Amino acid sequence: PQTIYLSDYQPFGFLVDEVALTFDLDPHKTRVKSRIAFRPNPAAQEADFFLHGEQLKLVSAQIDGKPVTPKVTERGLTCDVPDGPFIWEAEVEIDPKGNTALEGLYMSGGMYCTQCEAEGFRKITYYPDRPDVMSVFTVTINGPHPVLLSNGNPVAQGQNHAEWHDPWPKPAYLFALVAGDLVAHSDRFTTMSGREVDLNLYVRPGDEGKCAFGMEALKASMKWDEEVYGREYDLDIFNIVAVDDFNMGAMENKGLNIFNSAAVLASPETSTDDNFERIEAIIAHEYFHNWTGNRITCRDWFQLCLKEGLTVYRDAQFTSDMRSPAVKRIGDVIDLRARQFAEDQGPLAHPVRPESFQEINNFYTATVYEKGAEVIGMLKTLVGDDAYAKALDLYFERHDGDAATIENWLKVFEDTTGRDLTQFKRWYSQAGTPRLSVVEAWDAGKGIFTLTFTQHTPPSTATLEPKPQVLPITVGLIGADGAEVAPSRVLEMTEAEQSFTFDGLDARPVASVLRGFSAPVVLDQDLSKEERLLLLAHDSDPFNRWEAGRTLARQSLLAAITENSAPDDAWLAAQRAVLEDETLEPAYRALMLGLPSHADLASTLHDAGKTPDPAAIHQAVEATRDAMAERFAALLGDLYDRHRVDAPYQPNAAQSGKRALTNAALALLTRVEGPARAQAQFDDADNMTQQLSALAALLRAGQGDKALAAFEAQWRDDRLVMDKWFGLQVSQAAPEKAAEVARRLTQHADFNWKNPNRFRAVFGSLAMHHAGFHHESGKGYALLADWLIKLDPVNPQTTARMCSAFQTWRRYDMARQKMIETQLDRILASPDLSRDTSEMLSRIRG
Numbered sequence: 001p002q003t004i005y006l007s008d009y010q011p012f013g014f015l016v017d018e019v020a021l022t023f024d025l026d027p028h029k030t031r032v033k034s035r036i037a038f039r040p041n042p043a044a045q046e047a048d049f050f051l052h053g054e055q056l057k058l059v060s061a062q063i064d065g066k067p068v069t070p071k072v073t074e075r076g077l078t079c080d081v082p083d084g085p086f087i088w089e090a091e092v093e094i095d096p097k098g099n100t101a102l103e104g105l106y107m108s109g110g111m112y113c114t115q116c117e118a119e120g121f122r123k124i125t126y127y128p129d130r131p132d133v134m135s136v137f138t139v140t141i142n143g144p145h146p147v148l149l150s151n152g153n154p155v156a157q158g159q160n161h162a163e164w165h166d167p168w169p170k171p172a173y174l175f176a177l178v179a180g181d182l183v184a185h186s187d188r189f190t191t192m193s194g195r196e197v198d199l200n201l202y203v204r205p206g207d208e209g210k211c212a213f214g215m216e217a218l219k220a221s222m223k224w225d226e227e228v229y230g231r232e233y234d235l236d237i238f239n240i241v242a243v244d245d246f247n248m249g250a251m252e253n254k255g256l257n258i259f260n261s262a263a264v265l266a267s268p269e270t271s272t273d274d275n276f277e278r279i280e281a282i283i284a285h286e287y288f289h290n291w292t293g294n295r296i297t298c299r300d301w302f303q304l305c306l307k308e309g310l311t312v313y314r315d316a317q318f319t320s321d322m323r324s325p326a327v328k329r330i331g332d333v334i335d336l337r338a339r340q341f342a343e344d345q346g347p348l349a350h351p352v353r354p355e356s357f358q359e360i361n362n363f364y365t366a367t368v369y370e371k372g373a374e375v376i377g378m379l380k381t382l383v384g385d386d387a388y389a390k391a392l393d394l395y396f397e398r399h400d401g402d403a404a405t406i407e408n409w410l411k412v413f414e415d416t417t418g419r420d421l422t423q424f425k426r427w428y429s430q431a432g433t434p435r436l437s438v439v440e441a442w443d444a445g446k447g448i449f450t451l452t453f454t455q456h457t458p459p460s461t462a463t464l465e466p467k468p469q470v471l472p473i474t475v476g477l478i479g480a481d482g483a484e485v486a487p488s489r490v491l492e493m494t495e496a497e498q499s500f501t502f503d504g505l506d507a508r509p510v511a512s513v514l515r516g517f518s519a520p521v522v523l524d525q526d527l528s529k530e531e532r533l534l535l536l537a538h539d540s541d542p543f544n545r546w547e548a549g550r551t552l553a554r555q556s557l558l559a560a561i562t563e564n565s566a567p568d569d570a571w572l573a574a575q576r577a578v579l580e581d582e583t584l585e586p587a588y589r590a591l592m593l594g595l596p597s598h599a600d601l602a603s604t605l606h607d608a609g610k611t612p613d614p615a616a617i618h619q620a621v622e623a624t625r626d627a628m629a630e631r632f633a634a635l636l637g638d639l640y641d642r643h644r645v646d647a648p649y650q651p652n653a654a655q656s657g658k659r660a661l662t663n664a665a666l667a668l669l670t671r672v673e674g675p676a677r678a679q680a681q682f683d684d685a686d687n688m689t690q691q692l693s694a695l696a697a698l699l700r701a702g703q704g705d706k707a708l709a710a711f712e713a714q715w716r717d718d719r720l721v722m723d724k725w726f727g728l729q730v731s732q733a734a735p736e737k738a739a740e741v742a743r744r745l746t747q748h749a750d751f752n753w754k755n756p757n758r759f760r761a762v763f764g765s766l767a768m769h770h771a772g773f774h775h776e777s778g779k780g781y782a783l784l785a786d787w788l789i790k791l792d793p794v795n796p797q798t799t800a801r802m803c804s805a806f807q808t809w810r811r812y813d814m815a816r817q818k819m820i821e822t823q824l825d826r827i828l829a830s831p832d833l834s835r836d837t838s839e840m841l842s843r844i845r846g
């Protein structure tokens with residue numbers, strides 16, 4: 001396969017002034033007519049007329065009305081064209097129903113829908129399918145469906161016919177079309193300048209009752225973007241469509257967002273609190289793309305982080321404003337460490353702005369998205385809130401309508417602040433997670449406290465010789481009595497080693513370093529246990545307070561794994577004090593009851609030069625949870641009773657927090673009390689959060705068979721709830737049974753493996769079940785490999801994504817490595833392996 005390089009970028013030889021598309025819909029023989037006005041691009045060197053096109057049947061082509069015979073290959077076509085402006089017309093035939101890859105125009109549950117990012121438009125018609133080619137689109141749709149949608153504003157609606165016009169020039173990846181028998185949940189929004197916007201959430205009949213929350217989230221997002229970023233919506237209509245078969249979460253097509261139904265449909269009976277929060281965030285994310293992604297798009301796919309990092313950062317700000325900032329930040333860091341650190345420290349490591357790829361779909365990664373967002377957060381910390389706001393205003397003013405680059409983005413910060421961001425730019429070009437260590441010195445005579453930091457990024461194939469990066473390190477100092485003696489201050493580290501002093505101190509303080517997780521690094525701070533206990537009890541920074549608890553938990557668990565020791569008493573006592581503190585929000589205390597994941601522990605052991613044993617990790621975590629349950633039993637019972645929600649269900653932060661705490665308590669209590677409480681909660685539940693938490697506790701206790709059957713009988717017709725039913729059985733299985741449970745579920749009549757949500761419910765859960773997936777039998781590896789081989793010809797994108805389950809394989813013992821290697825080679829040997837999967841596996845295998 002061909003490798004594409006950032007350094008090879010060339011503008012396209014032609015500009016597109018206008019695109020008119022006509023669709024005559026048919027499940028197997030859809031006809032697409034295109035009429036495209038091209039003219040030579042004065043900024044381009046080369047003028048080869050190459051149009052992308054894949055899996056298209058070319059029916060006819062004309063230039064300026066005269067038939068032409070282009071040279072057609074598997075990847076596109078070339079044609080001789082006139083010197084000046086000309087009109088290209090083509091008619092192609094495509095097969096939406098045969099399109100199982102879910103890229104381009106395809107069918108899902110009887111409806112037509114599209115997914116064009118990154119390179120799906122070329123499966124719809126011949127076109128320069130690259131984000132820097134922007135044009136105004138007019139779309140005509142003919143087909144026997146009550147709802148016919150495309151981008152922009154509706155210009156004509158008739159029986160089985162619709163025309164749409166999008167006045168905003170856009171790249172082809174933002175094109176969308178939907179047709180089907182859909183119902184709308186409608187509302188209106190008045191923008192800050194008084195523009196009336198029609199809002200519709202289209203769903204399949206039967207799902208009308210799951211729209212209200214998504215609509216409220218959309219209106220809240222529209223208002224927030226006006227208030228916080230001054231960004232107003234720019235069309236008369238905004239449509240969202242829910243689709244069952246979708247490779248990703250959702251897609252920000254101009255004026256017509258298409259969502260995986262799991263990322264938009266919500267009701268108290270069928271969705272958990274976590275689902276509600278995620279839906280709110282994804283609605284916001286896609287809406288925010290209207291400015292950061294659509295009005296200002298990317299010059300090429302290497303700049304993906306320009307829109308994704310910024311939009312993830314913006315949706316995190318939104319969630320913080322809607323809910324609890326501390327809880328949101330902690331959740332994001334847990335996720336960053338689990339997914340992005342694993343990626344950055346393994347064979348798939350790549351910079352936030354990659355420099356080469358074979359298949360761009362493989363770069364919709366935690367690094368581009370989540371580390372990309374961290375980079376924005378660091379920039380904001382370094383320049384300050386006011387300068388950030390000014391820089392963003394300039395960005396929107398200067399680049400509206402552009403296909404922009406990271407250079408453009410950084411330049412607005414340089415121009416507004418006068419800073420030189422040359423070194424900061426390494427965050428975009430270097431792969432790897434920096435290791436930051438800190439040592440302290442205390443000069444009692446002078447009252448000076450010195451922190452000396454050292455940074456080092458381990459080299460990777462992506463970045464052979466990493467150089468020092470700019471690290472904003474937020475630090476506060478705590479006195480022995482727990483009071484803050486120096487408030488948060490941002491230290492700007494630029495060297496490999498650098499010292500910072502704090503003077504005027506009466507006594508040696510304890511340093512609270514990297515508050516708010518101010519940089520995405522691995523921090524090595526040699527604090528004593530007493531110092532960490534002090535931070536856990538008193539740190540005024542809620543993130544670092546939680547972090548102190550997490551570090552103590554990790555240390556206790558590592559001792560349990562390597563020395564078989566009992567859980568640390570002092571840590572448990574300090575944890576109790578936090579749990580009892582009624583001034584702390586319940587959601588925060590629920591997080592305090594969490595433990596580092598098995599994968600986190602495996603990675604920590606690996607970092608310390610030890611080989612992680614998944615079974616030993618599992619045992620240590622179980623023993624620790626048992627100890628917590630026994631020790632805290634009375635307190636947990638009390639928390640469970642005191643924070644039960646009696647009021648009617650609301651998915652808001654306050655109620656969700658209480659449920660998070662009571663359900664964390666329930667999970668532990670079931671260990672010491674048996675299943676009665678969980679069974680009662682299951683029987684009484686009137687919402688999915690309560691029902692599912694109870695079911696999880698019952699399953700873990702080995703007492704879930706009856707509840708599982710009842711749950712299935714109740715929900716068998718609800719696709720999204722059944723995904724939970726499939727997933728939970730795997731995630732709650734004992735390690736030696738997990739692969740067998742997954743295998744049995746693949747034989748269930750409702751295991752529709754071509755649906756990405758269902759496939760992920762089973763195999764995503766298996767891959768996340770550390771002790772189950774890595775069970776010494778190797779059954780987990782073999783089962784996943786069987787199914788990846790089966791899925792690849794049907795849906796390369798989802799297959800390739802699931803391959804990352806193997807990315808940490810070099811951490812484990814030789815026996816496991818051999819078993820995994822055998823499976824990787826078996827997949828690699830399958831005939832006609834997709835470009836997506838073969839790129840992923842070759843990188844993982846190394």
Ligand code: DPP
Nearest residue numbers: 117248250251252286
């Ligand atoms: N651009 C989408 C998103 O991240 C993914 N296709 O919102």
Ligand code: ZN
Nearest residue numbers: 285289308311
């Ligand atoms: Zn996005």
